[in-house]
Amino acid sequence: MGRQPCCDKIGLKRGPWTIEEDHKLMNFILNNGIQCWRLVPKLAGLMRCGKSCRLRWINYLRPDLKRGALTEAEEDMIIKLHSQLGNRWSKIAAHFPGRTDNEIKNHWNTRIKKKLKFLGLDPLTHKPIEQSDLENDNIKQQVSSDKKEEINEKLKLQETLPCLDYPQEQKKIQNSTSSSSLNESLEMGSSSEMFQNSDTLETFSRDMYNPGLEDPFQNWIGSPIRWDLFDNLEDNFL
DNA sequence: AATAGGCACAACCGCCTCACA
């Protein structure tokens, strides 16, 4: 027979994660590592399915996550990789240590797509929209010389300025990196009794919710956790 | 000040692949 089901979906919590849930999951994984996602919620005392825990860890709690907006260089690299790999976000994300596929996918859908369209490029083919339409649909349309000139201008602009400046967008990004929710989380995290006995967790929690601090990954690397001690974890619990 | 619309992103859904029993 196959394996046991990951969750029975009865009485499981859905929707946004609370600080307390984050702490429980983080606490469990930092102390025990990841053996089997199906067991994680049960052992960590969470009313979530393993899949949800995995996603939360990978996309938000992982200590090696790079926080803050993607840089222009990263954005250019995404465009380049997308032209080669298509919508294979996990493959693209593999080129960006600390970035998640979800993050890159979201960034693509919300920003880069628009930017390419603005430049007159088809986000799917990375070719000028008119050319791409002709190839895709086999519809021969007469493109006005004015339009061609406009596209050429945009392409020239793209060559000289790989990433256009979007003052409003940048402002939003700056605002978002210091969002109130993160600050609230920081306050709650630092005052939580849950981590009073763990310097590592306290440091990690503080850094995670405060992207402005320098290199939280260093703290993680320097943490005293020894993963090899938890190889027999499942045996101990079951 | 209130509200509508847009935006960004976290989370969910459903499918696919592979490993396990």
Add this chain to the structure above:
DNA sequence: ATGTGAGGCGGTTGTGCCTAT
């Protein structure tokens, strides 16, 4: 050899925040 579940992935949705009116 085969059926089933876990994990992984990409697409989509929901929600909260921000901005413009």
